[in-house]
Amino acid sequence: xxxxxxxxxxxxxxxxxxxxxxxxxxxxxxxxxxxxxxxxxxxxxxxxxxxxxxxxxxxxxxxxxxxxxxxxxxxxxxxxxxxxxxxxxxxxxxxxxxx
Numbered sequence: 853x854x855x856x857x858x859x860x861x862x863x864x865x866x867x868x869x870x871x872x873x874x875x876x877x878x879x880x881x882x883x884x885x886x887x888x889x890x891x892x893x894x895x896x897x898x899x900x901x902x903x904x905x906x907x908x909x910x911x912x913x914x915x916x917x918x919x920x921x922x923x924x925x926x927x928x929x930x931x932x933x934x935x936x937x938x939x940x941x942x943x944x945x946x947x948x949x950x951x
Contacts, residue, residue, distance in 0.1 A: 853893070853896050854867040856892045857889060858889045861875065869946060871945050874942055875939075883910070884909070886907070890906060891903070895951060905951040907948070910944065915940075915943060917939045
């Protein structure tokens with residue numbers, strides 16, 4: 853059984869027991885989070901359910917991804933801008949999927 857869930861403007865495919873890094877959620881470590889914006893659920897028999905259901909997850913921790921470098925450059929104009937960015941994330945473990 854797996855589900856496709858939207859959180860933080862992105863879609864994630866998740867099954868029970870998966871550990872995912874999703875966009876930052878306002879939750880403390882060990883807290884239970886309910887993701888209710890479920891797009892699709894596929895059960896063990898292959899039956900599809902669209903638009904209904906909920907996913908329960910436990911927050912494992914908060915963190916930041918690796919730094920990416922944003923470099924803007926225009927040739928022959930002596931224009932260079934270097935900027936870094938680290939995106940925040942929440943690490944969650946999927947506990948239950950209900951359709």
